[in-house]
Amino acid sequence: MNGGMSKIVKTISSITFPLALIYGLYIIAHGHLTPGGGFQGGAVVASGCAMILVAYGSIWTMGKVKEKQLSILESLGAIAFIGLAFLGLIFGFVFFKNFLIGEGLIFDNPALGLSDIYTAGFIPLMNFAVGLKVIAGLFAIVLVMAYATTKKEAKTK
Amino acid sequence: MSKRAIAGAIFFSIVAVFLVFSALMTHSFGNPDETEMDQYIIDNSQEEVGADNSVTGVVFDYRGFDTLGEATVLFTAVAGVILIFRRLKK
Amino acid sequence: MIYNIPFIAVVALVLIGLYTVVFKRNLIKIVIGITLIESGVNLFLITLAYRQDSTAPIWHGITASSDNVPFMSLPVPHALTLTSIVIGVAVLALMLSLVIHIYRHYGTLNVNKLGGDEE
């Protein structure tokens, strides 16, 4: 086994990984209401992924996830983000216009009496796009760097 | 002392003087002079953006283009790291 | 003067980082120095946000029209710091991967010993 740690570490990290995942997703989803947002939550999830990477070793992880897939995932997040900005251009006549606020029924402003909580227009959607991007991006960076360094050690062994 | 170290020391001391002066001349901690823009955001972000969190309102709406740039920086870094660690042979 | 202690801390951080970058010859230490400068600048931005007796700029269950609206700190520096931190992470990742490559090539992290073999 290359780079993997002991069974205890693997088990514990397998148990705690879903917790990190849920906590990160919570932070992403509530970015417009509480402290947090796409970047912070994404960083939490990505550090959970990094924990798995440390526990199981980069070669095992590389067998499960390729950096190319992560790169595609990151591209999708970025396209979703800039796509929302372009939708603002189409529906709101200005690039980056928050086109959902004050327009639709679901994402409306409680000040107008149409919903109960502040839903912030397209900000939650942007949070999810950014969250996806940050998870994939940070994990890709850590994975690629870890894989590159372990491969070198495996060669010298 | 090599020539390099002397040049470094001069550069370092000039920057140090500048920074110390700027620290002493800045407004006293906790009492910013001008708060017009920020007060406007605090007062109106809930109404205009619909977000309870004013910081999120700034990050994704008022200064949303910065956030696009920030996301792009991360994208750039990921592309750069993958590019640097690519296989060199086809 | 005494109220400027946070700014003095900022300057100390930046100067320690700059000292590391200018005088240390180890690549990893240079990277650490740049990270220190970045932390100093981030600290400066976030200290600018503070107003005396202010809370975080989050409206929790209240609106601007309700009673006892809390005195809030400035939100823009928070956003700027957030952006700057993410940029710092990106720069750090790229610098570290370049350091890994340099180490692979030359087998050393000392700046003075680089550039031995002309390709």
Added chain:
Amino acid sequence: MNIEQILDTFLRHSPALIVAIPLLGAFLTPLISKINEKARNAFVIITILATNFFIFLLASDVFAGNIHTYVFGARNISTPLVRILFEVDGLSAFMIIIAGILSLAAVIYSWSFMKENTGLDKFYTLMLLMTAGMLGMMLTGDMFNFFVFLEITSIASCALIAFWTNKGKAVEAGFKYITISAIGALFVLFAIALLYAQYDALNIAVLANNIQYTFLDKIALVVLIAALAMKAGIVPMHMWLPDAYGRAPASVTLLLVGATQASLYGVFRVCFTLYGKRLGTTIAGSIGEGISLYILLGTILVILAIVTILIGVMMALKQIDFKRMIAYAAVAEIGYMFLAVGAGLTTLGTAVSMNAIKGGIFHIINDALDVGLLFLVAGAIYYATKQTSLNNMGGLARNMKYTTVFFLIGLLAVSGMPPLNGFASKILIYESVYQVNPVLSIVAILCSILLLAVFIKVFHSAFLGPEQPDLKDVKEVPKSMLLAMGLIACIIVFFGLFPEMVVNNIVQPAANALASNMNYISQVTGVI
């Protein structure tokens, strides 16, 4: 919707689209490259072409005298200005034309030049990101946004400089570049924070309107100019430039020239727009205290610029590596631009200053084209012969006819020979610097002649002379590279033949934008 309405809509949104289209293209490139390589290359070229379309649409309108503003996320400028704002005046429009031409030439050139390499999907992604970063720096009207785009540009260019990771020198050059640019960018951020702390604003126009010239402002000014000049490669901090220019792939170097000039644009913008409020009063006659600061700053810049020119030319004389030699010539050219800025600052408010600024601005585009063309020729020679050292070349003119012609055009232009564009701008700089100090002007002319000598030597040893035995079956480079070089060469010849037209139509609006920042400010603050 008829065609005019559509064009009008495009024009209104073009400041945002110029940055957004390359960004969208960059995000889509990893997906498109799943299809095949040709589709990806074509997609990248189409993206850049679309960007160029918007650039010329916008620039033609700005040169007609309008200043465009674009607020992100709202239809109108509100007060206080909380949103990010793009503001396009003559100078911005002038700079984005340069960036557009350079990026178009770079991607066309890359089609054949980079064919043999792996990792091309990331390469093209980063090229697009770098283009977007440069364009963003040139268009933005917001200090923090400027910093963000500065970082995008420097991170993307760092990764591209280290593209040939099997060469240790390239990785080292990349590390040097990222160190310098990270420190520079952090100090830019520090200066922005200083300005923010005092005026609670980030918009350039609002800051310029409120600026009080306090001590902190002066610190911020010095820090901003030092950091940006460091990124532009002026002398005490020029060491990264020959490495970075010399080790990067040729098409990347072409874009790096643009990135360097984006930093230079930052210097212009900070000197003349952000801190330019006193300009209007000094022209009217009353000399404020700001003027002494300008003279001090201008003198320092002139001295540094002369040293830069001298060091650049002297180092170029003794290089044997072709690309490093051109890189040092590029250092010297940057010196000429700073010389013009410095002369413009010291003689602020007079007709000489206007001439100096005009010369400096005209020299920006000339330098980008001339040095860029030379780098492309160097890349073509490397592609054909796999040699970088001048000692191993000889007699290339027999087999590479077109490349030789392009090199000849480039060398005459870069050393300021009369029929070509380099002459037209350098003569303006010489004239204005002569008013500041005749000695400086003579030194500048002598250095220009030395530069000609350097390149004549290269021309003689590499293109003429006896044929090297192992270079017998060198072939002309592929068509896409010739097309890119031809594009730039045509523009150089055109500028050389009609300098008056260029100066009147393109350079004059940019110089006017620098001479007075009142229009720039009132466009934002006056509308409210």
